[in-house]
Amino acid sequence: MLIPMSLLLAAIHWYLWKRLVRDVSAPGGVYRRAATAALVVLAVTVPFAFAGRQLGLPFAVQPYLAWPGFVWIVAVLYLVLSLLVGEAVRPLVLRLLRRRDAARADAPGAVRAGDAVPAGTTPAVAEDAAEEGAADVEAHAVPDAPGRRLVVSRGIAIGAGLVAAGTLGYGVANARNLRTKHVTVTLPKLPRAADRYRIAVVSDIHLGPILGGSHCRRVVDAVNRTQPDLITVVGDLVDAEVDDLRSAVAPMADLRAPDGTYFVTGNHEYYVETAAWMDHVRELGLIPLANERAGLPYFELAGVNDISGEGSDFGGPDYEAALGDRDRSRATVLMAHQPVMIHDAVDWGVDLQLSGHTHGGQMWPLTYIAGAANPTLAGLERYGDTQLYVSRGAGAWGPPVRVAADPDITVIELRTP
Numbered sequence: 001m002l003i004p005m006s007l008l009l010a011a012i013h014w015y016l017w018k019r020l021v022r023d024v025s026a027p028g029g030v031y032r033r034a035a036t037a038a039l040v041v042l043a044v045t046v047p048f049a050f051a052g053r054q055l056g057l058p059f060a061v062q063p064y065l066a067w068p069g070f071v072w073i074v075a076v077l078y079l080v081l082s083l084l085v086g087e088a089v090r091p092l093v094l095r096l097l098r099r100r101d102a103a104r105a106d107a108p109g110a111v112r113a114g115d116a117v118p119a120g121t122t123p124a125v126a127e128d129a130a131e132e133g134a135a136d137v138e139a140h141a142v143p144d145a146p147g148r149r150l151v152v153s154r155g156i157a158i159g160a161g162l163v164a165a166g167t168l169g170y171g172v173a174n175a176r177n178l179r180t181k182h183v184t185v186t187l188p189k190l191p192r193a194a195d196r197y198r199i200a201v202v203s204d205i206h207l208g209p210i211l212g213g214s215h216c217r218r219v220v221d222a223v224n225r226t227q228p229d230l231i232t233v234v235g236d237l238v239d240a241e242v243d244d245l246r247s248a249v250a251p252m253a254d255l256r257a258p259d260g261t262y263f264v265t266g267n268h269e270y271y272v273e274t275a276a277w278m279d280h281v282r283e284l285g286l287i288p289l290a291n292e293r294a295g296l297p298y299f300e301l302a303g304v305n306d307i308s309g310e311g312s313d314f315g316g317p318d319y320e321a322a323l324g325d326r327d328r329s330r331a332t333v334l335m336a337h338q339p340v341m342i343h344d345a346v347d348w349g350v351d352l353q354l355s356g357h358t359h360g361g362q363m364w365p366l367t368y369i370a371g372a373a374n375p376t377l378a379g380l381e382r383y384g385d386t387q388l389y390v391s392r393g394a395g396a397w398g399p400p401v402r403v404a405a406d407p408d409i410t411v412i413e414l415r416t417p
Contacts, residue, residue, distance in 0.1 A: 006047070012076060013043045019083050020160070023153040045069035050398065052209065059244040062209035070210065070399040074171065074363065078164035081365075086156035093155075097148045171363065171401035178222050178394055179408040183380055185387055186415045187299070187351050189331035194298035197414040200228035200257065203337070203356025204393025206268070208239030210400050213248040219394045219409065220251045226411045230259040230296070233286065234356045234391070235266020235306055235337030241273055242280045253284040259296055261286045266337040266357060267308035268397070274314040289335060291318035299331040299414075302350075306337040317341065323348045339374045339390050346386045353388045354412075360392035360405035367405055378405075 017039055025032040048055065049069025052062040190197075200223050207216055223231060237252075238245055255261045263286040269277055278288045287294065289303025302322040310316030317336070326332060334350045336342075338357045345353045360378040361367025371377040376390045392408050 009043060009046060012080060013039055015083075016076065016079060019086075019153070020079070020157050024150070024157050042068065042072045046073050049073070053240065059209065059240055066209040071168065071172070071401070074399045074401045075164050075168050077363070078167045079160050082160035082163040083156065086160060090152055090156065093152050094148055097152070101148065167403060168401065171399075171403040175396050175400050175402040175407060176218075177406070178218060179406050180222060180226060181408050181410045182413065183389060183410055184413050184415055185352060185380065185389065186417055187331045188417050189299075189329065189351060190414055190416045191298055192416050194414060195416045197298060198226070198228045198230070199333070199354070199412045199414065200226055200231045201234065201354050201356075201389065201391050201410040201412060202231070202394050203234040203391045204236040204266070204359055204395050204397070205233075206236055206239055206393075206395035206397050207245050207248045210398075211248075211395050212245075213251065215395060216248055217251040220254050222394075222409055224254070224256055226409070228257050228411060230301070231255050231257045231261040232301075232335050232354055233261065233263045234335050234354050235264055236268045236356060236393070236395075236397070237263070237266070237281070238272060238277060239268055239397070242276045246280075249280070249284065252281070252286065255285070260294075262294065262301060262303060262335060263288050264303040264335045264337060265290070265306045265309060265314070267306050270306065270308045270312055270314070274309070274312070278314075289322070291315070291321040293322050293326060299333055299351075300326050301333050301335070302326070303335040304341070307341060317344070319344055319348050323350070339376045339388060342375055342383050342386065342388045345388075346384050350386050352412075353386060354391075355388065356391045356393050358390055358392070359396065359402075362396060362403075362405050363399070363401055364404035 017036060021032055021035045021039070025035070045065050046069045048057065048062075048065040049067075052065055053059075057065070202219060202223055205211070205216065205219055233252075238249065263281050265274060265278070278290065281288055289301070291304050293300055293302040295301075304317035304319060304322050305315055307316055323332065323334070328349060331351045332349070334345050334348075334353045336345065336353055336355055339355045341355070342353055355376075358370050358374050358377050361370035367377070374390075375381075375383075376388055378390050378392045380387060380389045382388075389410065389412060391410050392405055394407050394409055396402060396407070
């Protein structure tokens with residue numbers, strides 16, 4: 001897997017070098033040397049950003065490579081998308097410029113074919129001349145006039161850079177702009193005394209080399225401001241070991257709700273020492289539900305381990321243990337990290353499942369991929385008699401960027417029929 005990904009990364013960066021460096025600069029120039037070096041350095045940071053821990057980097061070192069590596073990979077995404085649009089536009093623009101230059105060549109006093117091509121012609125101009133034939137050399141032979149292909153290449157490169165920089169800047173700012181959503185869910189089995197009961201749902205906080213204590217504090221304060229009756233943290237809290245994140249995760253101890261704060265594992269809790277984290281969240285005052293159930297005054301609250309735990313020492317979901325002996329006349333709310341677990345929830349007669357995991361796709365156009373991989377990308381949907389709510393998450397995995405997938409916490413207000 002590592003070799004194919006490395007080859008793909010190298011191919012993408014070669015394409016970026018071709019379009020952003022070679023086609024817009026003269027050989028040996030300062031820009032070409034500096035831009036080539038920058039592309040190589042940035043490309044090297046990417047694997048360290050994604051696999052710094054697996055490669056043995058100390059946690060204190062990881063942020064210095066994770067930040068540039070993750071931010072750069074987002075820039076690469078939008079640079080490539082913008083350049084691909086440029087590839088489609090390029091022939092049309094060149095055709096229009098050829099017509100303009102042909103008209104100028106017919107004017108009195110125009111430079112004719114056979115004149116020397118000006119010194120300093122870039123490979124892009126030479127390539128243009130070879131492709132377009134001798135008739136088009138006239139346009140390149142105009143003294144002190146840049147070649148058509150060079151003009152177009154530079155225009156596309158500048159446009160792609162502006163689009164990528166603008167999108168990246170917006171996405172970084174948007175990732176810090178945590179929204180609070182309010183959703184109403186009617187549960188037929190809910191007693192009238194529980195009407196307007198408020199559950200805060202928060203997922204995918206992703207504390208690690210990128211998002212630390214200030215991010216955790218921002219999330220905790222946002223949750224507490226909603227003054228919920230119950231808080232549910234539905235997985236992917238961390239991306240590093242307990243000893244690396246003790247100070248970053250400490251604000252979680254300040255979460256406040258009359259009926260408590262409950263936690264279930266996400267897939268990222270299985271990339272670290274799962275049991276150690278379950279013990280630590282308990283020390284912080286959160287109540288882990290590892291295939292367990294809590295009998296709350298108005299409904300049953302159950303939690304199952306994430307499906308990524310199947311085959312691990314900590315274990316995956318066990319619906320029999322969490323739901324098997326419950327009172328089915330009472331409403332049941334299930335905490336399960338991944339939306340794909342909804343099918344088991346339906347089979348077990350759950351009334352409401354709370355999930356995260358998808359990040360709402362986190363960045364367009366990855367939203368389409370996430371939508372295809374999950375039954376519900378974000379929001380509230382019904383599956384038979386079971387309702388599923390999927391949060392877009394409060395943090396971000398990898399790049400601290402959100403585009404067309406705003407981060408959120410959600411307050412679900414339960415209503416009787």
